[in-house]
Amino acid sequence: MSALVRMRVAGFARTGRSLAPLLAGLVVIGILYGGGQARPAEAYGVSAVVLFPVLAWQTKLLLDTEPDVQRHLARVIDRREWLAGLAAAALAGLVPVALALVLPWLIGGVKLGQGDSLPGALAVGLWTHGLALPAAVALGALASRAVTRSAGYGVAVLVSGMTWALVLGLKSSPAPWLAPPVMPVARAVTGAVQGGQVAVLSVWGAGWAVAGLACYAYLRRTRP
Amino acid sequence: MLRLDDVWLRYGRGGGWVLRGVTAALAPGEVAVVLGLNGVGKSTLLQVVAGVLRPSRGAVRERPAVVGWVPERFPADQPFTVDQYLGHIAAARGEPRSAAAQWTERLGIAGYRGVRLPDLSKGTAQKVGLAQALIRRPGLLILDEPWEGLDAATRDIVPELVAEVAGAGGAVLISDHRGETARLPGAAQWSVQDGHLTVGGSAEAPWVIEISVGAGDAVEAAARLRAEGHTVLRVGPR
Numbered sequence: 019m020s021a022l023v024r025m026r027v028a029g030f031a032r033t034g035r036s037l038a039p040l041l042a043g044l045v046v047i048g049i050l051y052g053g054g055q056a057r058p059a060e061a062y063g064v065s066a067v068v069l070f071p072v073l074a075w076q077t078k079l080l081l082d083t084e085p086d087v088q089r090h091l092a093r094v095i096d097r098r099e100w101l102a103g104l105a106a107a108a109l110a111g112l113v114p115v116a117l118a119l120v121l122p123w124l125i126g127g128v129k130l131g132q133g134d135s136l137p138g139a140l141a142v143g144l145w146t147h148g149l150a151l152p153a154a155v156a157l158g159a160l161a162s163r164a165v166t167r168s169a170g171y172g173v174a175v176l177v178s179g180m181t182w183a184l185v186l187g188l189k190s191s192p193a194p195w196l197a198p199p200v201m202p203v204a205r206a207v208t209g210a211v212q213g214g215q216v217a218v219l220s221v222w223g224a225g226w227a228v229a230g231l232a233c234y235a236y237l238r239r240t241r242p
Numbered sequence: 243m244l245r246l247d248d249v250w251l252r253y254g255r256g257g258g259w260v261l262r263g264v265t266a267a268l269a270p271g272e273v274a275v276v277l278g279l280n281g282v283g284k285s286t287l288l289q290v291v292a293g294v295l296r297p298s299r300g301a302v303r304e305r306p307a308v309v310g311w312v313p314e315r316f317p318a319d320q321p322f323t324v325d326q327y328l329g330h331i332a333a334a335r336g337e338p339r340s341a342a343a344q345w346t347e348r349l350g351i352a353g354y355r356g357v358r359l360p361d362l363s364k365g366t367a368q369k370v371g372l373a374q375a376l377i378r379r380p381g382l383l384i385l386d387e388p389w390e391g392l393d394a395a396t397r398d399i400v401p402e403l404v405a406e407v408a409g410a411g412g413a414v415l416i417s418d419h420r421g422e423t424a425r426l427p428g429a430a431q432w433s434v435q436d437g438h439l440t441v442g443g444s445a446e447a448p449w450v451i452e453i454s455v456g457a458g459d460a461v462e463a464a465a466r467l468r469a470e471g472h473t474v475l476r477v478g479p480r
Contacts, residue, residue: 021333028330032321039250045467090294091374094311095334135317 019102022092026106030080036110039076043069043114044121051127058128058139059211063204066146067120070154070200071180072114077107077158078176089164090242100238103162104231106155107155145216146203149223153198156230157183165237198226244268244382244413245292246439249300251290260286262437264300268413270381273404274424274441276417278434282352284417285314285386287434291415292384305380306413308335314386314417316371318359324370326420328377345373349396364391376403383407383414389422401425421451454480 030036040096046068050063072154084092092099119140122128159165161176186194187201194202199222206215244267251261260283268274276284289295291302292311320327327344335341346352349369353364362370368391375383388400404414404426415432415470416423423429433440455463457479464474 021330025330025334028326029321085319087313087315087317088320090289091311091313091317092334093294094292094309095331240296242296 019105020100022096022099023105023109025092026080026084026103027109030106030110030118033083034077035079035083039072039079040114040209043072043073043117046072047118047121048125050097051122051125055129057131057134058122059134059142059207061122061128062119062139062143062146063207065122065143066150067184067200067204069114069118069147070150070183070198073111073151073154074111074158074176076114076159077155078172080107080110081159081162081164082172086163093242100164100235104155104159104234108151108202110157111151111155115151118147119143131146142207142211145220146207149220150198151199153183153200153223153226153230154200156227156234157198159182159234160230160237165234167241190207195222199223243270245303246402247301248289249290249297249302251286251295251298258428259437261290261297261439264290264437264439266414266432266439266441268382270411270413271408273408273414273416273429275426275429276432276434277423278419280419282434283437284434285418287432287439288341288384288386288415288417291382298376299360308378308380309382309384310375310378310380310407311384312368312371312386312388314376314390316367318362318367320359323356323358324351324362327359327370328373332377332444334342337378342373345376349373349399364464365396368392369396372400372403376407378406379410379412381412383412385416387417387419389418389420395424397425406462443466 047065050065050068062233084103089099092102096102121166128139130136157179158176161172163169163172166172166175183197183200185191186197187199189205191197199219202221203223206219245265249261249264249430250259252259264287266274276287278284284297288311290297291305292309293302293305294311322330324346325342329339332339332341343352346355349372349416351366351369351373354366359367359370368388372388375385383404385400385404390396392400404416408414413468414429416426416429431442453463460477464477466475
């Protein structure tokens with residue numbers, strides 16, 4: 019399956035399509051850190067929120083790059099072609115995430131406060147983005163052409179999912195559990211995060227991602 | 243032995259049935275030709291057998307582990323050269339990336355190895371489609387209109403490839419609406435009509451012969467064929 023993953027990533031990287039989400043990611047990171055220095059934990063929380071739509075969009079673009087018939091050929095070679103696509107999207111998503119973690123330090127967008135440490139700050143960054151990435155991959159996959167079968171429906175699913183995640187994640191949301199916890203995580207890291215809170219948010223994020231990815235896997239059974 | 247057990251298929255719950263209760267078997271070393279007019283479901287049947295499409299009802303059983311499928315149109319809109327593409331497919335098949343070399347040589351596309359797939363002619367792209375299906379010797383080879391777009395020399399290679407795969411114990415399933423399967427005299431006939439499959443040929447399933455005549459002779463040729471009891475489907479410029 020790893021060969022199919024490499025093929026998907028190579029195909030995506032070779033097309034101009036991979037540049038658009040990468041540039042969008044750089045722009046939002048630039049805007050985020052352009053206004054002055056912030057404490058890294060807070061900044062990483064917001065960074066995960068703004069990258070969530072970019073990562074979902076990038077996933078849809080990556081999965082849609084391969085022609086339908088080539089996807090069918092891959093399915094004949096390996097039944098887990100759908101899983102290879104998800105793995106490729108997750109791998110590609112690591113690039114904007116790595117930029118989001120590293121760039122703020124290079125451009126002076128973050129500053130360690132009293133009691134902060136660089137390893138601790140990076141751990142928070144890995145946690146916030148690590149929760150956003152699988153959920154974004156799941157949303158992008160559910161919006162991909164293989165599932166939605168048309169460009170219009172694909173965009174509708176993607177935009178609805180992004181809006182859903184952000185609106186239901188607001189503090190006053192009546193049903194925050196129906197969305198991945200990117201917004202609650204961003205709020206949590208503004209203060210001292212407790213161990214129990216980390217566990218709850220992690221299970222919540224993992225559960226949402228597993229549900230979304232399982233839904234994608236189920237739909238792909240009859241949508242090659 | 244590959245078996246299709248009461249296979250039904252429709253695209254979506256509201257759609258009509260494309261395949262209805264298809265039951266058939268294909269033994270190792272056996273070659274079968276799927277015949278039928280355009281749009282009767284030949285490609286759909288082949289995709290079900292290949293594992294691309296999942297039957298709405300029924301099942302395909304004992305499908306060989308290695309399936310080579312040549313789609314009717316090779317998806318050439320990909321950002322790879324021939325070499326890069328076949329290298330990726332070889333790796334996905336668990337073969338060394340060099341495994342494609344013998345097929346590019348044999349199919350006469352060695353000179354195109356550095357050419358990007360979108361820049362290939364339809365016939366050359368179709369040869370890449372053949373090569374990707376053969377990189378690892380398939381236990382089941384499925385060819386969807388393999389003669390479409392191929393030049394005369396390569397058209398002659400197709401029966402050779404089919405015989406090789408069958409001789410090595412692989413089953414082969416081929417669709418054809420051009421009458422090219424006269425090149426495969428020992429092949430069994432599967433006829434598709436109205437979603438039903440008849441194994442062993444069918445008197446009700448007509449063959450289509452495409453002929454070319456001069457513009458001035460077209461009306462007379464069509465009239466003569468009709469007079470002999472044949473059905474003329476279309477008369478007009480190519």
